[in-house]
Amino acid sequence: MTAPLRVAVLGAKGRIGSEACRAVEAADDLELVAALDRDDKLDALVETGAQVAVDLTHPDAVMGNLEFCVSQGIHAVVGTTGWTEERLASLRGRLAASPATGVLIAPNFSIGAVLTMRFAEQAARFFESVEVVELHHNRKADAPSGTATRTAQLIAAARDRAGVAPQQDPTTHALEGARGATVDGVPVHSIRLRGLLAHQEVLFGDLGETLTIRHDSLHHSCFMPGILLGVRRIPTAPGLTVGLEHFMDLD
Numbered sequence: 001m002t003a004p005l006r007v008a009v010l011g012a013k014g015r016i017g018s019e020a021c022r023a024v025e026a027a028d029d030l031e032l033v034a035a036l037d038r039d040d041k042l043d044a045l046v047e048t049g050a051q052v053a054v055d056l057t058h059p060d061a062v063m064g065n066l067e068f069c070v071s072q073g074i075h076a077v078v079g080t081t082g083w084t085e086e087r088l089a090s091l092r093g094r095l096a097a098s099p100a101t102g103v104l105i106a107p108n109f110s111i112g113a114v115l116t117m118r119f120a121e122q123a124a125r126f127f128e129s130v131e132v133v134e135l136h137h138n139r140k141a142d143a144p145s146g147t148a149t150r151t152a153q154l155i156a157a158a159r160d161r162a163g164v165a166p167q168q169d170p171t172t173h174a175l176e177g178a179r180g181a182t183v184d185g186v187p188v189h190s191i192r193l194r195g196l197l198a199h200q201e202v203l204f205g206d207l208g209e210t211l212t213i214r215h216d217s218l219h220h221s222c223f224m225p226g227i228l229l230g231v232r233r234i235p236t237a238p239g240l241t242v243g244l245e246h247f248m249d250l251d
């Protein structure tokens with residue numbers, strides 16, 4: 001019998017981290033060897049022989065955590081958001097010095113959210129107008145959400161590949177912020193509301209019709225199958241992988 005994969009969770013006391021600890025503990029092929037939160041020493045990852053670290057912390061903490069993991073050859077599965085091109089470039093630089101190490105950055109681990117992004121990418125070239133609305137709980141640190149940012153980037157890239165002209169915003173009079181943020185030319189609107197978890201609508205419009213693709217995360221359990229998939233696959237995927245879809249055998 002193969003030995004269980006040794007897994008650590010960073011952000012173990014958080015909303016999603018605590019759920020991830022339970023999911024790892026419940027999996028026969030995985031062993032939770034460290035459950036760390038703020039102020040715990042990352043040396044525990046080495047001392048416990050962790051092979052994969054799952055980072056579910058905070059945009060301010062994730063870069064330091066990954067720097068440590070990559071320097072120690074510990075693979076990482078990252079759900080923490082707040083990624084920019086500069087951060088990705090810095091991480092790629094660190095991975096170049098540790099080429100056997102794999103890092104997965106998944107803007108969203110929920111299967112439905114990954115499919116939402118894929119469907120939006122497919123629809124993107126057929127509609128003149130597109131806007132993204134994301135709705136989250138009121139404890140979220142970052143806006144727009146990692147998922148909304150990635151969705152807008154995928155839509156913009158698909159439109160660009162298809163030669164679709166950038167959409168024009170006819171607004172000439174607006175209160176600042178009324179039209180949301182713009183990610184690669186796609187307007188993105190962020191709502192923060194107590195009682196919500198994570199929700200997203202991608203709205204497409206053209207002559208006489210609209211198409212809305214909506215996804216709702218109703219409980220943190222929806223992220224667990226994706227996290228476990230990432231944990232199992234990352235030891236055989238050196239380098240940087242952005243997006244869980246790369247491990248989902250989508251067409």
Ligand SMILES: NC(=O)C1=CN([C@@H]2O[C@H](COP(=O)(O)OP(=O)(O)OC[C@H]3O[C@@H](n4cnc5c(N)ncnc54)[C@H](O)[C@@H]3O)[C@@H](O)[C@H]2O)C=CC1
Nearest residue numbers: 011013014015016037038056057061079080081107108109
């Ligand atoms: N990719 C995905 O599918 C998902 C991603 N997220 C992201 O995961 C992150 C955490 O979300 P929540 O659990 O809602 O936040 P949270 O605030 O409930 O939990 C974060 C935890 O990380 C801990 N922490 C902060 N700095 C740390 C450090 N340096 N080392 C270890 N632990 C540290 C905090 O003490 C806290 O317990 C956010 O960036 C969120 O956007 C959340 C849900 C799904």
Ligand SMILES: O=C(O)C1=N[C@H](C(=O)O)C[C@H](O)C1
Nearest residue numbers: 081107108140145146147198
């Ligand atoms: O903070 C959250 O809760 C979530 N964060 C991720 C994001 O920013 O997209 C994933 C999901 O939306 C939940």
